[in-house]
Amino acid sequence: MTSPFRTFAALAALALSLGASAQEEIRIGVLYPLTGAAASTGIELKNAAQLAADLINGTDKSLGLPLAGAGGLPGLKGAKIKLVFADHQGNPQVGATEAERLIAEHKVAALQGAYFSTVTTTASQVAERNGVPFLNADSSSPALTQRGFKWFFRTTPHDELFVQNAFEFLRDLKAKKGFAQPKRIAIFAENTEFGTGAAKLQEKYAKENGFEVVEKVLYPPKGTQLTSEVQKLKASRPDLVMQSSYLGDAILSMKTYKDLGFLPTALLANDAGFNDSEFLKTMGKDGNFVISREVWALDLGAKKPVIARANALLQARHGVNFNGNSARAFTGVFALADAINRAGSTRPEAIQKALQQTNIPGADLIMPWGGIQFDATGQNTKGAGIIVQVQDGKYVTVWPFDLASKDVIWPMPAWDKR
Amino acid sequence: MTVELLLQTLLSGVLFGLVYALVAIGLTLIFGVMDIVNFAHGEFLMFGMYAAFWGFAFWGLDPIVTLPLTTLLLFAVGVAVYRLVIRRITDAPMLSQIFATFGLMIFFRGLAQYLWKPDFRSVDHTIVAGKVAFAGLQFGLPQVVAAAGAVATTAAVWAFLRFTRLGAALEATAADKEAAALMGIDAQKMFALAWGIGAACAGVAGALLATYYPVFPEVGSTFILVAFVLVALGGFGSVVGAFWAGILVGIVEVMGGFLWDPAYKMVLVLSLYLVVVWFRPQGLMGKA
Numbered sequence: 001m002t003s004p005f006r007t008f009a010a011l012a013a014l015a016l017s018l019g020a021s022a023q024e025e026i027r028i029g030v031l032y033p034l035t036g037a038a039a040s041t042g043i044e045l046k047n048a049a050q051l052a053a054d055l056i057n058g059t060d061k062s063l064g065l066p067l068a069g070a071g072g073l074p075g076l077k078g079a080k081i082k083l084v085f086a087d088h089q090g091n092p093q094v095g096a097t098e099a100e101r102l103i104a105e106h107k108v109a110a111l112q113g114a115y116f117s118t119v120t121t122t123a124s125q126v127a128e129r130n131g132v133p134f135l136n137a138d139s140s141s142p143a144l145t146q147r148g149f150k151w152f153f154r155t156t157p158h159d160e161l162f163v164q165n166a167f168e169f170l171r172d173l174k175a176k177k178g179f180a181q182p183k184r185i186a187i188f189a190e191n192t193e194f195g196t197g198a199a200k201l202q203e204k205y206a207k208e209n210g211f212e213v214v215e216k217v218l219y220p221p222k223g224t225q226l227t228s229e230v231q232k233l234k235a236s237r238p239d240l241v242m243q244s245s246y247l248g249d250a251i252l253s254m255k256t257y258k259d260l261g262f263l264p265t266a267l268l269a270n271d272a273g274f275n276d277s278e279f280l281k282t283m284g285k286d287g288n289f290v291i292s293r294e295v296w297a298l299d300l301g302a303k304k305p306v307i308a309r310a311n312a313l314l315q316a317r318h319g320v321n322f323n324g325n326s327a328r329a330f331t332g333v334f335a336l337a338d339a340i341n342r343a344g345s346t347r348p349e350a351i352q353k354a355l356q357q358t359n360i361p362g363a364d365l366i367m368p369w370g371g372i373q374f375d376a377t378g379q380n381t382k383g384a385g386i387i388v389q390v391q392d393g394k395y396v397t398v399w400p401f402d403l404a405s406k407d408v409i410w411p412m413p414a415w416d417k418r
Numbered sequence: 419m420t421v422e423l424l425l426q427t428l429l430s431g432v433l434f435g436l437v438y439a440l441v442a443i444g445l446t447l448i449f450g451v452m453d454i455v456n457f458a459h460g461e462f463l464m465f466g467m468y469a470a471f472w473g474f475a476f477w478g479l480d481p482i483v484t485l486p487l488t489t490l491l492l493f494a495v496g497v498a499v500y501r502l503v504i505r506r507i508t509d510a511p512m513l514s515q516i517f518a519t520f521g522l523m524i525f526f527r528g529l530a531q532y533l534w535k536p537d538f539r540s541v542d543h544t545i546v547a548g549k550v551a552f553a554g555l556q557f558g559l560p561q562v563v564a565a566a567g568a569v570a571t572t573a574a575v576w577a578f579l580r581f582t583r584l585g586a587a588l589e590a591t592a593a594d595k596e597a598a599a600l601m602g603i604d605a606q607k608m609f610a611l612a613w614g615i616g617a618a619c620a621g622v623a624g625a626l627l628a629t630y631y632p633v634f635p636e637v638g639s640t641f642i643l644v645a646f647v648l649v650a651l652g653g654f655g656s657v658v659g660a661f662w663a664g665i666l667v668g669i670v671e672v673m674g675g676f677l678w679d680p681a682y683k684m685v686l687v688l689s690l691y692l693v694v695v696w697f698r699p700q701g702l703m704g705k706a
Contacts, residue, residue: 043535227675
């Protein structure tokens with residue numbers, strides 16, 4: 001590189017950085033799958049994140065969360081939050097290049113995303129390399145917080161906790177409700193990071209809890225049919241199927257179950273596709289009785305009014321309810337805003353430090369959590385899971401029993417008796 | 419129990435394979451006549467599915483009832499795509515042709531996402547709902563109807579090519595464009611016809627699939643990869659070849675996944691393809 005060019009580059013960089021500091025907005029890069037098979041989930045996440053940012057930038061304090069209605073971040077003289085959305089198409093490579101672009105071109109103060117654990121993996125590597133805080137609100141692969149990253153923070157609990165919850169739920173069913181304990185478990189999961197990770201944990205905890213894993217089927221996502229997979233499950237005659245699928249596969253598998261007349265005692269789903277609003281819309285009656293781990297449910301609003309208030313705002317704007325995914329994306333923006341506000345600066349180091357000191361009480365969240373506080377790996381230690389079941393086309397909380405709004409229906413009624 | 423499971427799986431594979439075949443037939447027809455690979459073929463399927471879906475959503479019409487309309491509509495779309503885009507690149511370098519149809523694919527997907535949002539939608543009740551059960555086996559009626567429709571459509575296309583003057587003219591153009599032109603066959607018309615019929619086949623497949631498969635802007639991508647395999651496996655341009663290849667691939671995919679590991683089902687399909695083209699580069703029924 002010639003020296004005049006170097007001088008020019010330095011001047012250009014200076015000009016850019018001056019330009020950035022002169023603006024009264026804090027740019028946060030947000031990575032979600034806005035096109036591709038998971039686009040409908042991605043758009044829900046985007047809408048929820050945007051609602052959170054607009055609430056912080058606006059002056060309506062009626063929601064009752066700190067920062068909501070603050071008219072921008074008080075710690076930065078009322079600077080507004082601007083979310084810069086990028087589409088990673090569910091593709092890890094695209095996720096990495098988009099993260100790179102957001103950092104280089106848009107000079108974002110922090111990144112949030114990316115729903116798919118695989119994409120979060122690559123995008124957060126870019127953030128780590130560039131020293132930019134990455135807040136993950138919605139990926140549940142445990143490996144993400146086992147990489148020793150310094151710039152990675154995850155607000156959602158991860159799959160290990162969810163899997164433990166599932167077995168606690170089974171134990172409680174027997175201990176507190178006197179249901180017969182299922183013995184034979186089949187594990188059914190898509191074969192990317194999310195599914196394989198969850199399947200591994202389910203296998204481990206099933207064995208530790210004295211269950212028999214009779215079949216473990218990992219399938220390639222985005223296929224045209226799941227007939228061979230379902231036939232394999234059927235042949236193993238399980239009492240219980242533990243399933244991890246994204247939306248398209250969740251729908252396809254349910255239809256295949258019905259067509260081939262496969263019916264376990266219960267289907268314990270691992271969130272994701274099963275908790276997408278589209279899943280219930282598409283499946284109609286056939287989606288009933290699916291049990292899923294969740295982090296959020298609308299009926300929690302009865303016990304925590306802020307949930308109902310936030311949901312009313314989303315309803316008014318987009319005509320849909322929050323779900324576990326969108327509620328976490330919403331919460332992610334608030335967690336980032338809280339940290340940037342306390343940092344009082346958009347310098348990455350300051351935000352990183354503020355994130356490490358985050359301590360948001362559970363009352364200030366629309367989640368049924370104890371709060372947000374990160375450990376040394378960047379994992380929120382105060383997250384908690386719930387278990388929901390589809391009843392009459394809606395997800396209702398059935399566990400923990402003290403939060404439950406309905407009794408669990410167990411076993412699933414036959415396909416032709418609904 | 420095991421025999422039943424095996425038989426059930428085998429026949430499910432055949433049912434699937436027939437729908438694959440129907441998608442591939444349009445593709446192979448267009449390729450056979452024009453030597454152009456239509457990357458946007460999956461999007462024709464997607465349009466067919468949306469046409470069926472909207473007919474249901476707006477007027478409560480069953481996809482099976484609107485099937486003739488969907489077919490005509492897709493025929494028109496195929497002809498329009500030919501007239502507006504493909505006609506201009508008939509003699510262009512292959513790379514331009516690839517970019518043109520590839521660009522169409524991206525455009526159509528984007529258009530569908532813009533117009534109809536990326537949501538999954540489905541036709542939630544249809545006259546073909548229900549089950550066919552016999553000898554301990556059971557199949558969804560929509561799948562059975564779709565497979566039967568695929569067989570009927572393939573037979574119709576085959577008979578058209580074989581027994582009608584127009585079909586013979588189409589085959590002649592496919593065999594030798596210049597010679598056919600010397601015999602007084604208007605190549606432009608034949609090309610437009612091939613695109614029309616090719617898209618119409620995808621339309622039939624779309625209408626049939628819509629009775630049991632969700633519709634979304636990217637739905638074409640899940641089917642098109644298999645369709646490309648069928649076109650090559652059956653022999654480029656061979657309608658009958660694509661038909662048998664469809665059944666074969668359906669069986670290999672579903673049975674392979676069941677007997678071995680589902681993670682490798684596409685590996686099996688593509689290995690089958692490799693083995694066949696190793697010994698018969700022209701495909702099962704292609705002309706050497």
